[in-house]
Amino acid sequence: MDRAAIDHIEQQIAGEAKKRFPGAVQRVAVLQYGDDPVIEPAELLVRVIIEAAEGREGQQQALQAFENAHGPAIKQFRDDLSAQLPEAGRLEFRTSGNTGDGPRMVVGGRPRGSLEARALAGGDLTPVMARLGPADLETLDALITAGIAASRAEAVRWALARIRERPAYAQLRERAREIDRLKTEF
16 A cells, blocks of 8 residues: 555544544554564554653553543444454554553454354364564465465464475374373383
8 A cells, every 4th residue: 555545544543543532642653564564464553652651661551541441442443443444454552652662452453264263163273473583474475465375374374284284294293103102101
């Protein structure tokens, strides 16, 4: 998306955020793929910056007070944002003065069809968090861009399924079972 379109969306969301959270919102930033590593291809992140005192403790207190004061409005804002801007995969609240490693509140994420459907169907899915380097992210994002997967999580599942299909994987599993059996003999 070009910068002019992002700026227009940013202005609209900022106006709505300032209306819903009067006196608390300093500014709004709309980020896209490439602006922050957590943003996936074709996804936007809406970052709402709220006023806060300096220092980590002041920022944490401000974020907690904001959440306590506006809990239901935050959820409604997220729901409305998802309906109007489906590309907004994440809504993040940060405090002013937060350089990136400070406190933040992330509300929801874009629902992923197959993951959600499998979870509702009773599929045994275990969330796994992994920190990936630039080359690994580029690989996952290429799978998304090519249409093989809809998200990074689906791309990882797809890659693991390809590994399981290889004959060497069956041999590896058999060796692992043999090692486990030998361990029990000690």
